[in-house]
Amino acid sequence: MADPISRPFSESDIRRGIELIYFGYSHLTRAADERLAAQGLGRAHHRVLYFVSRQPGLNVSELLRLLNVTKQSLSRVLGELTQRGLVELRTSAQDRRQRLLFLTGEGAALETALFGDLSSRLSAAYGEAGTEAVPGYWAVLTALITMEDRAMVRALGDA
């Protein structure tokens, strides 16, 4: 846990961490952004495709919590994705108020391609940084997430 006595991190260490995550994230998504743009879609669409692929059958509320946007904002994106036949909404049998989200075949194909874009870049980075570096990368990023949301993010992996 956090050690309140030792403060081994200089301003330069902090600035480095800020700049690297900013540039790193933007490079990570670059190829996927281009593929999306070619289809007339944006990152907002990708995030929906990603999470629906990750947790097929999740409902709108759960997706809203993950994305941390308003339902009006999600509604537009979701409408476009269903119109294009990339995402499907099915009424839940347990609670007929809920709409469960699934990718169509076409949606899954696009998501796979987009995942490939991210994956090839990140695999290369893992490889270049070395196996020992990866747990540290995970640890700092995990610690950036507030306790409140950490369970939600962990749950993605458990699914």
Next chain:
Amino acid sequence: MADPISRPFSESDIRRGIELIYFGYSHLTRAADERLAAQGLGRAHHRVLYFVSRQPGLNVSELLRLLNVTKQSLSRVLGELTQRGLVELRTSAQDRRQRLLFLTGEGAALETALFGDLSSRLSAAYGEAGTEAVPGYWAVLTALITMEDRAMVRALGDA
């Protein structure tokens, strides 16, 4: 360096890396985003304040390269920042076509507060993750950046 033989990274490792950087970055900037919103500013303004603070006297072309946006887009943001008296443009003595960018006192004060927001979150994360984790965090993020841009990012630290 990259080992072309071993491929020790599963899809789950990759997904984890994607999700953590997405949620981690959004948590990192949360407090700063709120401070900006309270002033009627956005992340675009913050990025300018950040880089001008980091490299006082950089010119518009250099800033465009760092931000990777069009000059029309930057122009609006820069105009707002100068109007509010947060950023100052001075004509370069060496090349009078160039405008060199500096923070005003007020601009520097705001940037300091915003940096404090990022810094306190990231310091806490470094601390929680442990000193050993930080170099791994840096290494993976650095490797995410294309060789082309890596020199540019490194140059920020050297300044």
Next chain:
DNA sequence: AAAAATAGGACAGTGATGTTGACGTATTAA
């Protein structure tokens, strides 16, 4: 059975941030 809470959708207006494209001007370099 009636009332209240929940899940979700819809309409209207607005703002921040980005884009392309075209054009202009001052300054420096060839």
Next chain:
DNA sequence: TTAATACGTCAACATCACTGTCCTATTTTT
């Protein structure tokens, strides 16, 4: 003198987010 460079600017438009309000269907509570 010509060409390239470093800006700045006007116009139109797209994406993605927001607030606020109102509505329906369904489930839960009382």
